[in-house]
Amino acid sequence: MRTKSLGSVTAALAVVVCGPASNKPVEHPTAVGSLVTVGDMAESRAAHTATTLGNGRVLIVGGLDGAGSSAELFDPKTQTFARTASPSTSRVGHTATLLADGRVLIAGGYNGGYLASTEFYNPDRGRFERGPDMREPRSGHVSVPLPDGRVLFVGGVSTGWSFLSSAELYDPATNRFVATGGMSVPRESHVGVRLGDGSVLVVGGHSGRRESIEIYGSAERYDPARGVFVPAASMTKRRHKHAGIALADGRVLITGGADERDDKGMYHDAEIYDPAQNRFQSLGNMQRPRFKHEGTLIPLLDGKILLAGGAGTVEVFDPTRNLFQLGATTSPLAGSFSAAARLSDGTVLITGGYGNGAAARASAWRYVPNTR
Numbered sequence: 001m002r003t004k005s006l007g008s009v010t011a012a013l014a015v016v017v018c019g020p021a022s023n024k025p026v027e028h029p030t031a032v033g034s035l036v037t038v039g040d041m042a043e044s045r046a047a048h049t050a051t052t053l054g055n056g057r058v059l060i061v062g063g064l065d066g067a068g069s070s071a072e073l074f075d076p077k078t079q080t081f082a083r084t085a086s087p088s089t090s091r092v093g094h095t096a097t098l099l100a101d102g103r104v105l106i107a108g109g110y111n112g113g114y115l116a117s118t119e120f121y122n123p124d125r126g127r128f129e130r131g132p133d134m135r136e137p138r139s140g141h142v143s144v145p146l147p148d149g150r151v152l153f154v155g156g157v158s159t160g161w162s163f164l165s166s167a168e169l170y171d172p173a174t175n176r177f178v179a180t181g182g183m184s185v186p187r188e189s190h191v192g193v194r195l196g197d198g199s200v201l202v203v204g205g206h207s208g209r210r211e212s213i214e215i216y217g218s219a220e221r222y223d224p225a226r227g228v229f230v231p232a233a234s235m236t237k238r239r240h241k242h243a244g245i246a247l248a249d250g251r252v253l254i255t256g257g258a259d260e261r262d263d264k265g266m267y268h269d270a271e272i273y274d275p276a277q278n279r280f281q282s283l284g285n286m287q288r289p290r291f292k293h294e295g296t297l298i299p300l301l302d303g304k305i306l307l308a309g310g311a312g313t314v315e316v317f318d319p320t321r322n323l324f325q326l327g328a329t330t331s332p333l334a335g336s337f338s339a340a341a342r343l344s345d346g347t348v349l350i351t352g353g354y355g356n357g358a359a360a361r362a363s364a365w366r367y368v369p370n371t372r
Contacts, residue, residue, distance in 0.1 A: 256290035
């Protein structure tokens with residue numbers, strides 16, 4: 001998970017609203033799973049990261065305000081959080097990428113200045129170890145692991161609030177970052193998804209702030225063999241602060257986002273990208289409008305997708321029927337800039353975030369799919 005707009009992260013957020021009554025989706029009486037609360041994290045967090053380790057535990061790193069300099073582990077056996085070693089640098093708006101050797105690469109972010117530094121969390125030693133610097137400071141970027149073990153870092157914001165079109169690669173074989181081809185436009189609040197052929201689809205986002213903001217409907221694909229971005233079809237509408245995930249059949253689900261009005265302009269709809277046809281197609285409305293939820297679309301063991309963030313309730317997307325269904329909950333989620341990770345038993349841990357009338361929260365939940 002990564003931060004999208006640091007300015008919007010630190011702003012207060014009112015209760016999530018539904019779209020116009022005429023667009024309200026049909027409620028499904030049978031919920032597709034439920035949320036149960038688990039013990040609170042050691043810190044209140046939003047815009048943090050959650051990464052499932054090879055040992056089944058979940059590493060939680062960073063976040064807004066005082067949480068940025070700490071990390072903790074969730075143990076699914078005891079359903080509890082416990083502090084682990086702290087990162088060397090406070091971070092929000094960073095990325096966390098699980099590497100093939102089991103370590104987690106924590107890269108970039110913001111702590112009063114934009115960061116080029118990286119570090120590795122070593123689960124065998126339970127500590128953070130210094131990594132090489134990126135070529136450019138980045139916050140609000142995306143990181144996507146490639147099939148050959150390298151990691152692609154794309155876009156974000158850098159020193160002086162400069163928006164980046166550049167990209168770079170981390171190579172674990174050399175432990176170095178190297179430059180690669182750049183995008184056609186600078187992007188923050190964008191989405192990056194690896195496709196079945198190993199290329200990476202980069203979708204939407206924005207550049208500029210406030211009255212100068214430009215929100216993109218465009219998409220492009222990174223070809224790792226040639227190290228270049230090539231144009232892809234445009235989405236059905238402009239989106240930023242949206243989310244995306246690859247489906248088992250090779251298509252890509254894109255959900256929600258917002259226009260220039262931010263929480264006043266949240267999107268209720270979703271769309272699908274078909275890489276074989278290079279085409280986006282509208283799916284109609286989700287059960288709830290969602291934004292600020294990148295990294296919280298989680299694949300379930302049955303091929304469905306859990307929408308775990310961006311609103312006060314979860315829902316599940318069934319790609320065989322192109323259908324969104326609500327999950328039951330008695331405890332509203334925070335919604336914005338939470339972090340989620342699938343556990344080994346197929347349930348999903350959802351942590352922190354802010355929204356629904358509250359600042360960053362220490363709360364955590366576990367999504368349990370229906371077994372029938």
